Amino acid sequence: MASDVCKHCTHAGCLDVCPTGALFRTEFGTVVVQQDICNGCGYCVSACPYGVIERREGDGRAQKCTLCYDRLKDGLEPACAKACPTDSIQFGVLDELRDRAHARVERLHADGRTEARLYGADPNDGVGGDGAFFLLLDEPEVYGLPPDPVVPTRDLPRMWRYAGAAALAFFGAAVSAFVEGRRR
Amino acid sequence: MTDRPSGEPAYASYYGRPILKPPVWKDDIAYYFFLGGLSAGSTLLGAGADQTDRPALRRGSRVAALGSLALGGYFLVKDLGRPERFHHMLRVAKPTSPMSMGTWLLTAYGPGVGIAAASELMPRRIRRTTLGRLIDGLARPAGLAAAAIAPAVASYTAVLLSQTAVPAWHESHEELPFIFTASAAVSAGGLGMIVAPPHEAAPARRLAMFGAIIELFASRRLESRLGLVGEAFSTGEAGRDLRRASTLTAVGTLGSVLLGRRSRAAAVASGVALLAGGLYERLGLLRAGTASATDPKYTVAPQRQRLESRVNEPRE
Numbered sequence: 013m014a015s016d017v018c019k020h021c022t023h024a025g026c027l028d029v030c031p032t033g034a035l036f037r038t039e040f041g042t043v044v045v046q047q048d049i050c051n052g053c054g055y056c057v058s059a060c061p062y063g064v065i066e067r068r069e070g071d072g073r074a075q076k077c078t079l080c081y082d083r084l085k086d087g088l089e090p091a092c093a094k095a096c097p098t099d100s101i102q103f104g105v106l107d108e109l110r111d112r113a114h115a116r117v118e119r120l121h122a123d124g125r126t127e128a129r130l131y132g133a134d135p136n137d138g139v140g141g142d143g144a145f146f147l148l149l150d151e152p153e154v155y156g157l158p159p160d161p162v163v164p165t166r167d168l169p170r171m172w173r174y175a176g177a178a179a180l181a182f183f184g185a186a187v188s189a190f191v192e193g194r195r196r
Numbered sequence: 197m198t199d200r201p202s203g204e205p206a207y208a209s210y211y212g213r214p215i216l217k218p219p220v221w222k223d224d225i226a227y228y229f230f231l232g233g234l235s236a237g238s239t240l241l242g243a244g245a246d247q248t249d250r251p252a253l254r255r256g257s258r259v260a261a262l263g264s265l266a267l268g269g270y271f272l273v274k275d276l277g278r279p280e281r282f283h284h285m286l287r288v289a290k291p292t293s294p295m296s297m298g299t300w301l302l303t304a305y306g307p308g309v310g311i312a313a314a315s316e317l318m319p320r321r322i323r324r325t326t327l328g329r330l331i332d333g334l335a336r337p338a339g340l341a342a343a344a345i346a347p348a349v350a351s352y353t354a355v356l357l358s359q360t361a362v363p364a365w366h367e368s369h370e371e372l373p374f375i376f377t378a379s380a381a382v383s384a385g386g387l388g389m390i391v392a393p394p395h396e397a398a399p400a401r402r403l404a405m406f407g408a409i410i411e412l413f414a415s416r417r418l419e420s421r422l423g424l425v426g427e428a429f430s431t432g433e434a435g436r437d438l439r440r441a442s443t444l445t446a447v448g449t450l451g452s453v454l455l456g457r458r459s460r461a462a463a464v465a466s467g468v469a470l471l472a473g474g475l476y477e478r479l480g481l482l483r484a485g486t487a488s489a490t491d492p493k494y495t496v497a498p499q500r501q502r503l504e505s506r507v508n509e510p511r512e
Contacts, residue, residue, distance in 0.1 A: 029359055031296035032284040051284045052277015054220035055295050058360035058489070063216040072277025153496045156210035160499035164359050164366055165292055171355045171369045178354070178373035179347035181410070185381055186240035186343075189402040190248050 015092065015101065018043065018064045018077035019132055020143030023163040026056035026065050026076075034074070041106070041143055042079040050074050061139065061161035079144070106143060113147060125149070131157060138162030207500060209492040216361060216489040219482075224275040226478040229353050230383065231268030232302075233376060233474065235261045236350035237384020237403065239309055243343035244399055245392075246336055253400065255316045256391025257384070258339065262313035265306060294356040298349075305349050308342030311335060350380040357485060363495055364428040364488035365481075371418040372481070374410055379477045381407030382445055386470025389452055389463040397463060401452045404470055408449040411477070415442070424497055428488035429480070437480030444473030 020042045027035045027043050034049035035056060045056075045065075052072040056065045065076040080090035088094070093103035102109060110133050120128035127149050132142030138161050152159045209215070242257035244250075273282045286303075290296040315335035322328045354376040358369035365372070381403050388400025415438070419426040429438060448469030455462035488494040 025361060028290075028292040029295065031288070031290065031293045031299060032281075033288040033290070034284070049281075049284055049287070050278070051281035053285075053295060054275075054277065055293070055356075055360075057217050058219045058221075058362050058365075058485075060217070061361040063214065063361075066217050067220045067277050074277075151208055153208045153215070153492070153500075154210060156213055156215055156492075158215050158495055158499055160503045161361075164361055167366070167369060168292065168355075168359055171358045171373075174370050175348075175351040175355045175373040178377045179351040181374070182236075182347040182350060182377035182381060183240070185406040185410075186237075186244060186399075186403060189241075189399040189406065190244040 016064065017092065017144050018079065019062055019139070019145070020079060021163065022135065022140030022143070023165065024139070025059035025061060025163045025165060026074075028163065028165040029055045029059040031055060038081055038084075040079070040081075040084050042081065042084070043143075044078045044081050045074050045076060047073055059164055061158055061163065110145075113145070116147060138166065207493050207496040209496060212492065214490050215492050215495045218486050218489050219360075219362060220277075221482065222275060223479060223482070224271040226475070226482040228268045228271040228275075229376070229478040229482070230379075230475045231264040231271070232353060233350045233380030233478075234383040234387060234471075235265040235268060235309065236305075236346035237380040237407075238264065238387060239305075239312075239339065239342045239346040241384050241388050241400060241403065242312060243339045245396070246339055248399075250392065250396040250399075253388055253392035253396045257388060258309075258312045258316050258335075260384075260387050260391065261309050261342070265302075265309055269302070292359075294352055294359050298352045298356060301345060301348050301352055305342055305345040308338040308340075308345070311338035312342060347377065350377045357481070360485075362485045362489045363425045363498065364422075365485040367422050367425045367498070368418050368429075370421075371414045374414040375418070375477070375481070378407040378409075378411035378414060379474050382411060382448075382470050383474035385452075386448060386467040386474070389456060389467035389470075394457050394460055394463055397456065401456050401463075404452060405449055408445050408470075411445065412442070425488060425494055428484045428491075428494060432483070432487050434480045434484035434487055437476045437483060441473045441476035441480055444469045444476060448473060 024043045027037060031053060032049050032051055034046045035043060038044050050073040052067055054067050056074050057067055065074055068075045083090060089103040093101045113130050113133055117128050117130055129148055130145060131148050131152050132145035135141035148155060238257040238261035242254050242261055245254035245257060273279050276282055285299040288296060289300055311331060312335050315332050318328055318331065351373045354372035357365040358372055360366055385400045385404025385407060389397050392400060419429055428434060448466040451462055451466035456466055
């Protein structure tokens with residue numbers, strides 16, 4: 013069983029593309045949609061490499077896990093971590109959680125469970141590490157997770173360069189269409 | 197679960213379920229891409245016709261530029277989950293969001309298009325007033341200002357699609373801008389052939405031809421360069437739409453080159469084919485993205501490949 017929680021990426025695609033500023037980074041480092049701002053453009057849905065955020069039918073706005081922003085503000089832990097009776101879902105300071113998770117993987121490896129691995133815990137991965145990461149016992153795609161997620165924004169300067177070249181070519185084509193015409 | 201039908205690349209998934217959420221953008225957005233490109237191309241043709249004394253091409257292109265922009269704007273707003281909040285786009289200007297950049301591009305582009313078109317549409321009785329004379333005087337600089345922004349209006353939409361995790365859109369970011377601007381040139385050229393008589397429409401015919409050539413090369417490159425992800429563009433509904441687009445564009449271009457100078461009827465028919473080709477092109481590109489987000493193989497296989505090549509050649 014795996015939760016479809018928002019990964020709260022360090023480099024969040026949804027946050028980068030949101031054209032209204034409805035998505036924002038909170039004081040806890042999480043990513044949250046302001047429901048009174050979102051106009052349901054749907055850009056975040058396609059920018060999320062994990063397929064988490066979605067536009068709700070009948071409501072029209074983008075919705076996703078907030079890591080219980082309201083509870084965090086009151087000094088409580090997220091409801092999922094609170095409710096989980098086996099402490100399979102743990103909440104805490106990210107660095108401490110990472111240390112704890114690495115220790116757990118080492119212990120599992122020592123027990124012969126060499127397939128155990130962390131997913132989303134590496135701050136050097138394509139999204140700068142996840143705020144919500146997992147301990148998996150198989151390849152990520154077996155759990156419906158992308159094996160090597162990358163924030164689309166990483167290639168943005170390159171994309172604008174190609175678009176700039178295409179725009180210049182378009183302008184040049186239009187001008188030359190008329191320059192030729194004058195000769196006749 | 198590992199899915200290995202014969203001939204398919206090996207990849208695992210969670211019971212074949214998609215990893216990504218499918219794009220929420222429906223055909224409305226393809227209509228906007230088509231209309232925005234048509235408007236941008238028409239603005240360029242209108243400004244050129246104004247400079248080279250081609251009144252029918254100028255008039256038709258300026259009016260079409262405004263009409264398609266207004267209709268495109270309608271589709272943009274209609275596709276929002278909360279259309280009444282469309283103005284929330286104006287709260288921020290975010291360089292990382294092509295949609296935000298596009299909002300401001302359109303905001304800068306619209307007034308020039310509006311003034312140029314207004315000077316064509318004004319009734320005579322208003323034309324004689326101070327306001328009328330002001331609009332007439334501003335039409336040329338306004339049209340030129342809009343023409344300076346038009347190429348960006350036609351190309352930012354490609355970055356809008358590529359700045360996503362949708363495999364077909366993201367991986368095609370080298371070719372998409374060229375396909376978008378080329379398709380805009382084809383559509384505007386087609387419209388120019390319809391609104392202007394053949395002796396004025398030579399620039400429209402040439403613009404359409406340039407566009408058709410670039411569109412053909414960029415599309416070929418895309419499908420051959422992308423490998424597995426390229427299949428999203430050649431199969432299913434997307435493949436069908438894109439093949440229709442190529443056929444219509446080829447027929448329209450040939451018709452305009454061979455007969456467009458002599459026969460108005462042939463020019464109009466070619467123009468209609470080119471416009472239809474442009475519309476199918478945008479529908480096909482949109483659907484290719486949706487198809488590539490729905491089948492997990494397009495997400496998993498390229499990422500797997502990336503991971504494996506990284507293991508073989510470790511980072512420095």
